[in-house]
Amino acid sequence: MQDNRIRLHFSIAIFLLFIIPLCSVSAAPDGARLFAMNCAACHGDRGNGGIGIPLSLPDFLGSVTDEFLFQTIRHGRPGRIMPSFRHLSNEQIDAIVSYIRNLTPVKVNLLPEGATGDPEKGRDVFARKCARCHGPLGKGGAGTGVNFTRLHNLPIVAPGLNNPGFLAAASDRIIRTTLLRGRSKTPMLPAAKMGLTIQDVDDVVSYIRSFEKGFQQSKNSATRSIEPTLLTSSKLPFDATVEKIKRAISAQRLRIIRSHSLDDGLVPQGSENKKRQVIFFGNLHQINTLLAIDPRMGLFLPNRITIMEQSDGKVLVAAVNPLRFGQLFNNANLEYTARELHNTYSTILGEITE
């Protein structure tokens, strides 16, 4: 009996010793499949661009190294929609990089290292020549994607350069090459066409590099955890709470779109729990603004507040915390509107909070 058990342990152990390495080695990661699963929704099946910028253009692929692609995938672009893929193994990322390379086979050809530039002069060049697309602080253009049912000739959004993911991936040489060469078929022109001298280019490269100094500070504020839900208990009974919330919404000059029980449509008609009500509200301008910044925001539109009477008789009022949107969608451009929305919710909930 004891013997049998030891034998069993032994054979399971041997079996596992064989199977574990097999799991990771036997199937060489399939770059096409990994790209389809993780990237194609944003960048298009063949890297032609969408919510994410194009990845298949010769000027792009000729001006960046495999290391740049690898690090971009690993770190993502914090606050710029492009997620970080921390859960992928090095081999999986390598496979994706090869897949991207094969989209448009071109030789990587970086231009030589430049002279040391002057970041102060670079700041001036940036303000004059780059800020209108890349944003005044280099945080990137607003909005997403070229086409989310939009006209296809709308320009590609300029990436964030004042971004820890971008600067961890891009060497000065890559930035310099991109500037001198530009990226044809995109709004990014070569430096000469923008009226820049070689000295201007080297200055602006050192200015872009200097953004790194600001990152430690913002890292501290980003890791602060934000409550996902605004939850408060009402000082009023259920019906009075619903009425008061409706009046508070109208007082904000927002339109009540509809209201129904939380389980509406899920349980047979008539058997809904009437003590759990959702009120939907908003205005067209706000909905359109949020969708234009990030089409994925439709998950939370129109706004809604849920009022529920719990089994202990307590009346709770709950709404998503818009301050969490920036993090949830990895989109810093949502933050301004999200803060406005947070104020709106807070004012409304303030009306009934004990």
Added chain:
Amino acid sequence: MKTGPLPRHLLSFLLLMLISLPLHADHLIMVRAHKPLAATLGQLRQAIQKQGYTVSRVDMVNIGLLGMGYTSNKYRAVFFGKAGELDELAQKYPRLVPYLPLRIAVFAEGDSTLLVTINPSTYGSFLPAEKPAELLNRWQKDIEEILSHVSR
């Protein structure tokens, strides 16, 4: 049969390896379906029902997008859940309520359609204390199944 400590550790190690290989570690899950919005919506409804959920509502989100550079207003939010489950969840986890019923946003991009939803593992991070691990795992599995059915 009682297993001794050695295989149990190895087994849980193996399990851990399998569980820790999620396809999407992001807060959101997004997939592309190579068909127009209407066909995608039809398939999505079917896939949701096949996983044992009820579609409670299909909302038009962007009544006013026309004329803002958008060529069509093809945007829907599909809500779904299991009858009865919602009430119990609302009682136990009021923090989750604004995120329920579960939802998938569906919008056209050119000839294809994008589908996006919140990764159920994200809800886990909303509930630091006693997480309904089994429920979150089921949602994860079901949502991945639903989305892969539609994007196939």
